[in-house]
Each structure stands twice: as C-alpha cells, then as structure tokens.
Amino acid sequence: MCGIVGLFAKDPGLEQELGAHLAGMLTSLSDRGPDSAGFAVYGAPIPHAMKLTLRAPAGYAFDALMPALRRRVPGTISLQTCATHAILTVPETGEAATRHALAEMARELVVVGSGHRMELYKEVGAPAEVARQFHLERMQGSHGIGHTRMATESAVTTDGAHPYSTGIDQCLVHNGSLSNHNALRRELRRQGYSFATENDTEVAAVYLTAKLRDGASLRDALMGSLRDLDGFYTFVFGTATGFAVLRDPIACKPAVMAETDCFVAFGTEYRALANLPDIERARVWEPEPATVYVWSRQA
Amino acid sequence: MSGAPRVVDLEQASVRELNQALHALTPDSNETFWRVCNPRGRHNLAVGLDAAVTVEIAGHAGYYCAGMNKQAKVIVHGNAGVGVAENMMSGLVHVRGDASQSAGATARGGILLIDGNAAARCAISLKGADIVVKGSVGHMSAFMAQAGTLVVLGDAGDGLGDSLYEAHLYVCGAVAGLGADCIEKPLDDVHRTELQAKLTQAGLAGQVDPGSFRLYGSARQLYHFDVDHADAY
Numbered sequence: 001m002c003g004i005v006g007l008f009a010k011d012p013g014l015e016q017e018l019g020a021h022l023a024g025m026l027t028s029l030s031d032r033g034p035d036s037a038g039f040a041v042y043g044a045p046i047p048h049a050m051k052l053t054l055r056a057p058a059g060y061a062f063d064a065l066m067p068a069l070r071r072r073v074p075g076t077i078s079l080q081t082c083a084t085h086a087i088l089t090v091p092e093t094g095e096a097a098t099r100h101a102l103a104e105m106a107r108e109l110v111v112v113g114s115g116h117r118m119e120l121y122k123e124v125g126a127p128a129e130v131a132r133q134f135h136l137e138r139m140q141g142s143h144g145i146g147h148t149r150m151a152t153e154s155a156v157t158t159d160g161a162h163p164y165s166t167g168i169d170q171c172l173v174h175n176g177s178l179s180n181h182n183a184l185r186r187e188l189r190r191q192g193y194s195f196a197t198e199n200d201t202e203v204a205a206v207y208l209t210a211k212l213r214d215g216a217s218l219r220d221a222l223m224g225s226l227r228d229l230d231g232f233y234t235f236v237f238g239t240a241t242g243f244a245v246l247r248d249p250i251a252c253k254p255a256v257m258a259e260t261d262c263f264v265a266f267g268t269e270y271r272a273l274a275n276l277p278d279i280e281r282a283r284v285w286e287p288e289p290a291t292v293y294v295w296s297r298q299a
Numbered sequence: 300m301s302g303a304p305r306v307v308d309l310e311q312a313s314v315r316e317l318n319q320a321l322h323a324l325t326p327d328s329n330e331t332f333w334r335v336c337n338p339r340g341r342h343n344l345a346v347g348l349d350a351a352v353t354v355e356i357a358g359h360a361g362y363y364c365a366g367m368n369k370q371a372k373v374i375v376h377g378n379a380g381v382g383v384a385e386n387m388m389s390g391l392v393h394v395r396g397d398a399s400q401s402a403g404a405t406a407r408g409g410i411l412l413i414d415g416n417a418a419a420r421c422a423i424s425l426k427g428a429d430i431v432v433k434g435s436v437g438h439m440s441a442f443m444a445q446a447g448t449l450v451v452l453g454d455a456g457d458g459l460g461d462s463l464y465e466a467h468l469y470v471c472g473a474v475a476g477l478g479a480d481c482i483e484k485p486l487d488d489v490h491r492t493e494l495q496a497k498l499t500q501a502g503l504a505g506q507v508d509p510g511s512f513r514l515y516g517s518a519r520q521l522y523h524f525d526v527d528h529a530d531a532y
Binding site: 250251254256269270271272273274275280284285286288289 | 358361377381397418
C-alpha cells in the first residue's frame with residue numbers, strides 16, 4: 001500500500017497555496033497509509049544560508065542549543081521550532097561546523113535534511129494529524145512531495161517514514177519495496193556513503209544522491225535506477241529546482257498525474273488530485289512504466 | 300431511457316448509498332437513467348449492477364468501477380482507475396477517457412469500450428467479454444486470457460497475450476512484443492467477420508478497416524500437459 005503525492009507549481013501564483021494543497025492531497029490518501037506521514041516543501045531560499053531540518057523526541061528544548069551553537073558557528077543563526085522538528089538556519093559556510101557541534105552536544109537529535117530551500121517533516125500518526133501538527137497548510141513553496149505509510153516490512157517509527165533526504169535539497173518518496181537494497185547499500189558504503197536506517201528507500205535516495213554527485217542529470221540519475229534497482233517502486237524525487245517521477249518497468253504500484261498551465265501533480269490515486277484547482281480541465285494520465293518524467297524551474 | 304436522470308451527488312450521498320439504490324432497482328422500475336456527480340476518483344462506483352439501466356458517471360472514477368456488471372450500461376465521462384468492469388457478466392461499460400491497469404480483468408461477458416488508452420494488463424484473464432480500446436494497451440495485456448476478444452486500434456505493449464488460452468487479440472498498430480505461447484495467426488474470413496461484428500458493436504463500423512488488423516492467438520503449446528515435460532512439474 002502506501003500513498004505518495006507531489007505538487008510542482010508552474011505558476012508562481014500557486015506557491016502561496018502549495019502547502020494547503022499538499023495537506024489535502026496527503027490527507028486524501030490516509031487509508032493507503034494510516035501509520036505515518038511525511039512531506040518536504042521547497043520554499044524560498046535565504047541568500048548564503050542553509051536550512052537544517054532537525055528532529056528530536058517530543059518536548060525537546062531546541063532553544064537550549066542556541067547559545068552554544070552561536071559560540072561555535074560564526075554568523076547569523078536562527079531557529080524555528082515546529083512540534084518535534086525545528087528549522088535551523090545557518091550560514092552556508094557554517095554547515096559542517098553546525099553538524100559537528102550538534103553531533104557532540106545533542107545525540108538524541110537527528111538532522112533529517114538540509115538545503116537552501118527544502119524543509120522536511122515526518123512523524124508517526126495519521127496523515128491529517130501529521131500535516132496539522134507541522135502546519136503544512138500554511139507552508140509556501142515552489143514544489144513539495146509527501147508520503148503516507150502503511151508499514152509492511154519494518155516497524156512503525158519516524159525513521160521508517162518518508163521522505164528520505166540524503167543530499168542537499170534532495171528528497172525521495174517511494175511506494176513499493178526494493179529487493180536488492182542490502183547489496184546496493186554495501187556497495188554505496190564502500191564508496192563512502194553512510195546510512196541512518198536499514199530502510200530500502202534510504203538506499204534508493206543515497207543511490208540517486210551518488211549519481212547526482214557524479215554529475216548525472218536528474219533524468220539520467222533516475223534512468224540509472226532502472227538498471228541498478230531491483231524491486232517495486234514508484235518514485236517522486238525532489239531537488240532544489242526539479243521534480244521527477246519514475247515507475248518500475250512492470251508498473252507494480254499505481255500512479256496518476258495531472259498537468260495544467262498552473263501545476264504538475266502526482267498522486268498514487270486520482271482521489272489525491274481531485275481537489276486541485278481547475279482539475280476538471282487538467283490533462284490527467286497514468287505515467288508510463290520505465291519512463292522518467294522531469295519538470296524543473298529556474299533557480 | 301426516461302427523460303430526466305436520477306442524480307446522485309457523491310458530495311451528498313455515500314458510494315454505498317449509490318450502490319444500494321442501484322441494487323434495489325426492480326425490472327419494472329422507471330428509474331432507468333442515472334447520473335452520478337462528483338465521483339472524484341472514488342472507488343467501487345456502480346458495482347454489482349443487475350438491471351437494464353444507464354448510469355453516467357460525470358468525471359473520473361476510481362478503482363473497480365462497474366465491476367461485476369450485468370445488463371447495465373455504465374458510461375464514465377473521464378478516466379477510470381484500476382480494474383474497470385472487472386468480472387463483468389453482460390452489459391456495456393464505456394470509458395470516455397483512459398483506463399488504468401487491469402481493465403476488464405476476468406470479464407465473462409458484455410462489452411468494454413475504452414475511447415483512450417488502457418494501461419498494463421488490460422483484459423488479464425479475460426473469460427468471454429469483448430474489449431475494444433481505441434487507443435493503445437500497456438504491457439502484459441490479455442495475460443492468460445481464456446475467451447473473448449480484445450480489439451486494439453492503437454499499439455500493444457510488451458508481453459501481449461502471455462500464456463494465452465483461446466481469446467482472440469486483434470491489434471491495428473505495433474506490438475512491442477508477444478508473450479510466451481502467443482503467436483500471430485492468419486486473419487481469415489471467420490476472424491474478419493468476428494472483428495467486424497466487434498467493431499460494429501463499438502460503433503466503429505465503416506471507420507476502421509478490419510483488414511488493417513493482425514490477429515494474435517495461442518500456440519497451444521503451454522496449456523496442454525505434455526508428458527515429455529513431466530520433469531518440469
């Protein structure tokens with residue numbers, strides 16, 4: 001099961017409502033994934049700054065980290081707490097020092113993603129509740145992706161929830177299961193990549209990160225996964241400026257897309273798209289198997 | 300068909316209420332024309348009908364629309380999700396847009412007409428219904444199809460007719476590849492007549508030349524037990 005959604009604004013006029021639409025899409029796929037949910041939203045970049053999305057146990061005092069961080073990381077640092085998550089904005093040049101400091105000072109805290117634009121939230125619970133607790137409906141951005149999880153192969157934990165981010169401004173949601181993830185994880189570890197979980201989707205995310213780091217285009221990175229990944233998958237992958245979709249060659253998992261002059265949207269089922277503006281006039285189609293779809297916009 | 304349709308708005312009524320109302324129809328009912336508004340991709344619309352009525356669905360339908368249909372004419376004014384008209388027994392299901400995977404799966408009778416494309420596994424395990432797709436069909440279509448016909452005006456994806464029994468597959472466009480035990484057969488007069496009848500049923504008489512189709516059927520090597528292959532079982 002599981003449900004995935006994605007929304008990419010072609011018209012900047014939609015950016016203000018992006019979070020509200022994404023929340024509706026996510027909620028509509030609750031019965032495909034009632035265990036946990038997550039989403040990533042690509043908002044406006046802050047010049048020369050990097051946003052780190054932090055996650056910690058409920059009730060964690062993120063604010064208490066700030067005095068020490070300010071001592072150790074030069075430049076302007078700000079923190080915005082949202083339930084179990086917080087967005088820490090640091091100077092671009094201070095990202096490594098920040099990560100180092102956090103690893104030393106706060107072991108219970110996880111950096112779940114980083115980027116100039118991307119913020120990433122995921123938690124155990126019903127999708128509507130997860131969207132509500134992080135105020136997704138108020139978020140703005142150029143594009144966003146989300147996932148509702150019905151756990152089948154590992155426990156219902158926040159670590160097992162999607163999206164997975166393994167590169168700057170990159171994130172992946174996945175519907176399906178991979179069968180060669182252990183071998184691929186070993187290979188990627190050998191190449192120097194590290195993994196935070198035993199999850200198959202994280203392996204796919206790292207695989208794509210590695211391809212992009214090697215200079216592949218977004219399209220070529222995904223084409224590579226047709227060769228190197230074995231199993232069932234429908235992927236929606238986000239980068240700072242791009243939005244891509246891929247289904248495995250036998251199209252095991254369902255997928256529907258819609259496009260208007262205003263947006264491109266992805267849903268595991270059409271129900272997720274039914275409330276988007278002007279959907280009656282959208283081109284609605286089922287993405288072809290083994291075919292990469294990419295949209296991108298100016299940085 | 301009577302004049303004004305009975306309208307069911309799914310923003311007001313549930314899918315269960317819709318289906319129960321359709322199941323409650325008696326043969327002498329005057330309510331023979333129904334219109335379903337705001338389907339919004341909901342699943343199981345107009346399933347299990349057994350009445351000579353027309354049901355128009357005003358928008359995109361979700362999974363299993365018109366499944367198990369008997370007698371009824373169900374028209375989807377949009378796309379249909381997975382398994383449209385699955386296990387249909389009789390009647391007509393007409394999708395004005397595209398159909399998702401497994402359209403007409405296991406259908407035993409009736410006609411499924413798809414104006415757009417059908418995705419993978421169209422007519423999987425077909426058991427006697429007639430399916431006409433004006434666009435193309437995806438991979439593994441007519442997998443293990445036992446009886447009935449699949450007529451495709453466009454192209455067919457890879458693995459067409461894999462493990463086919465006795466269904467007849469007529470394709471006008473290109474076939475990406477045939478599945479195991481599926482072969483091209485000569486389009487003789489018997490098949491040409493059969494195809495012409497299916498095209499006429501679908502309202503396509505005179506619009507398409509039956510001679511422009513190729514016929515695919517079973518090589519019958521796979522479904523007969525062969526004692527020489529006993530070791531393989």
